[in-house]
Amino acid sequence: PLDDARFQKYKDGIMWLRNKAKTAGAEIVHLTPPTFDPKQAGRAPEYNAVLGAYAKWLIEQRAAGWQVIDIHEPMDALLAEKRKADPAAYLAKDGVHPGPDAHWLMARQVLTHWGVKCDYVVSDFIDASGKLSAIYKQVSKRQGILNPAYLSAAGHKRPGVKAGLPLDDAIKAAKEIVIPAKGAAAETAPAFPGAKSAWNGYDKYDFKVDGKPVLVVAPKQAAPGRPWLWHGEFFGHKPAPDIALLGKGFHIAYMKVPNMLGSPGAVAHWNACYAELTTKYSLSKKPALVGLSRGGLYCYNWAIANPDKVSCIYADAPVCDFKSWPGGKGKGKGDPKNWALVMPLWGFKSEADALAAKVNPIDNLAPLAAAKVPLLHVFGDADDVVPWEENTGIIEKRYKELGGSITLIRKPGIGHHPHGLDDSAPIIEFITRHAAR
Numbered sequence: 001p002l003d004d005a006r007f008q009k010y011k012d013g014i015m016w017l018r019n020k021a022k023t024a025g026a027e028i029v030h031l032t033p034p035t036f037d038p039k040q041a042g043r044a045p046e047y048n049a050v051l052g053a054y055a056k057w058l059i060e061q062r063a064a065g066w067q068v069i070d071i072h073e074p075m076d077a078l079l080a081e082k083r084k085a086d087p088a089a090y091l092a093k094d095g096v097h098p099g100p101d102a103h104w105l106m107a108r109q110v111l112t113h114w115g116v117k118c119d120y121v122v123s124d125f126i127d128a129s130g131k132l133s134a135i136y137k138q139v140s141k142r143q144g145i146l147n148p149a150y151l152s153a154a155g156h157k158r159p160g161v162k163a164g165l166p167l168d169d170a171i172k173a174a175k176e177i178v179i180p181a182k183g184a185a186a187e188t189a190p191a192f193p194g195a196k197s198a199w200n201g202y203d204k205y206d207f208k209v210d211g212k213p214v215l216v217v218a219p220k221q222a223a224p225g226r227p228w229l230w231h232g233e234f235f236g237h238k239p240a241p242d243i244a245l246l247g248k249g250f251h252i253a254y255m256k257v258p259n260m261l262g263s264p265g266a267v268a269h270w271n272a273c274y275a276e277l278t279t280k281y282s283l284s285k286k287p288a289l290v291g292l293s294r295g296g297l298y299c300y301n302w303a304i305a306n307p308d309k310v311s312c313i314y315a316d317a318p319v320c321d322f323k324s325w326p327g328g329k330g331k332g333k334g335d336p337k338n339w340a341l342v343m344p345l346w347g348f349k350s351e352a353d354a355l356a357a358k359v360n361p362i363d364n365l366a367p368l369a370a371a372k373v374p375l376l377h378v379f380g381d382a383d384d385v386v387p388w389e390e391n392t393g394i395i396e397k398r399y400k401e402l403g404g405s406i407t408l409i410r411k412p413g414i415g416h417h418p419h420g421l422d423d424s425a426p427i428i429e430f431i432t433r434h435a436a437r
Contacts, residue, residue: 001046002053010054018066029067029113032058034098034106035075041095052076065308065371069113071106078105100126114225115278115285134180142174192216192281199236200243210272213256216281217242223249227311227435228277230254230287232262232295238420241290241314241427248432251283261322261338262297263345270302274309286311288435291318292419293386294325294338300361307371312434314427315395316378316419317386320361322354324390329355331387362394369402376407376430378421380414 014030021028032055036048055072062068075091078101082089091102098106100122111118125136148164149171164170194207204217215235228251229242235254242252255273260266277283288311291299296318303310319325322342328334348354358364368375377395379388392408399406409426421427 002050007053007057011057014058027067029069030058030061031106031110032068032070032072034071034102035079035091037079037090037092037095039095040090040092043095048076067113069109071109074105074109075102078102116282138177138179141177142179145170145174145177190281192218200239200246202246209255209276210269212269212273214273214276215254215256216277217246217252219246219249219251221249222251226251226283228253228283228287229431229435230289230299232289232291232298233258234292234295237292238316238418240420240424241431244424244428245431248428250431250435253277253283253287257298259338259341260298261294261326261341261345262299262301265345266298267302267305270298271306274306284311284435285309286435288431289313291315293317293416294319296320296361296391297322303373304361304364304367307367307373310368310371310373312374312376312431313368314376314378314431315392317380317383317388317416318377318391319386320391320395322360325386327355330390331384332390333385362391362398365395365399365404366402369399369404372405374405374407374430374434375399376409376427378409378411378419378427380411380416382413383416385416 018028033051036051038045038048051072055070058066058068059070075098079089079091082091090099092098104120104122104125108118120132124130124132127133130136145165148162149167149169150164151158151161152164153167165173192205192207194205197204197206199217202217202219204215206213206215208214227249229245231252231254235252246252253273255270257266257269260269274287278285286309289299289303291297291313293316296315297320299313299315300318300320303313322339323329325332326335326338326342328336328339342348342354343351346354346357346359348357375395377392379392381388396406396408407430409421411421
């Protein structure tokens with residue numbers, strides 16, 4: 001039965017595990033405990049209720065930003081459904097170790113969390129004529145080599161498990177087992193619609209989402225997890241990082257909503273674009289954002305509204321306060337034409353209201369810091385269009401005070417142009433490290 005002292009030890013153990021993962025720089029995804037079937041195990045029923053309590057506690061931690069995937073309740077529901085049709089039905093013959101139906105249910109919960117379509121059934125894997133049987137057979141062979149090798153490398157004392165190959169030998173042997181190219185990932189990532197053209201040797205697709213033009217440039221082969229880079233503005237300017245990241249399997253995306261300056265209306269359009277690209281086209285749930293100049297307002301304002309949906313932000317001479325640009329209320333030149341857009345876009349009644357409002361990225365960094373979104377700013381310290389002191393400088397100070405991680409690359413004597421770096425390696429490394437996890 002549920003015991004408070006033992007339950008506390010479970011909680012303490014989970015917190016210990018999270019701290020270890022954090023120290024190692026890893027992100028942790030929790031699964032709730034699987035179902036225990038007392039009927040099959042010949043035991044009293046209380047233990048599944050204990051696991052249910054543990055599962056409930058884990059799910060409650062989502063409010064604190066934890067990633068938690070529930071497999072306990074879906075397994076309970078599947079077992080109950082099977083027992084209605086056949087009282088002798090089970091998911092685990094011994095009440096503990098799940099069979100194929102339960103394993104596939106658990107896998108579907110994980111895939112759904114990742115936004116991957118998974119409308120297959122167990123027979124697609126295990127039947128000789130199943131759609132994925134050839135893939136499943138080869139993956140199983142790989143596992144048969146890698147599993148004992150990793151157990152041996154870890155010094156595992158599990159009884160009855162034969163010693164595996166040395167790890168390097170096992171990895172080499174596993175790579176020699178060819179996985180058929182046609183698989184779930186290929187079938188569940190539909191082709192992008194719209195006009196197709198070439199962009200720097202890659203396929204570019206132009207279509208509409210939420211009534212606005214969207215373009216996506218696709219890599220030759222998508223990297224695992226289908227990472228992507230999302231531009232706030234000025235797609236195609238200084239494209240070296242984009243081209244390099246396409247070569248690493250990233251998709252590149254841009255939604256054309258000019259003259260909206262990252263306002264609430266622009267954020268709403270971006271929400272629709274994000275939903276379409278991450279569900280219908282299975283792109284990663286956490287894109288990297290690129291905010292170049294006024295694109296900083298788009299990227300930061302959307303990220304602040306969606307801090308759990310961002311892997312990192314690369315900002316290049318970014319606008320982080322519309323009072324600086326286009327307002328020109330500090331050291332910058334300002335832009336009267338774009339400043340005139342601010343009042344209607346945000347619904348301000350007067351310029352005084354706009355100047356007093358706390359709606360800019362510099363004022364709303366707490367959600368990003370809490371979500372531990374890393375930032376990279378590249379800027380010229382002689383910029384008189386978007387003065388760095390009024391934008392990047394304030395972001396740096398306030399983000400660090402909030403405990404956030406930010407890296408600055410200063411270009412001495414450089415103004416607002418040229419953007420980017422002569423050597424894009426630091427930008428590429430930053431995005432790859434954070435967005436390709």
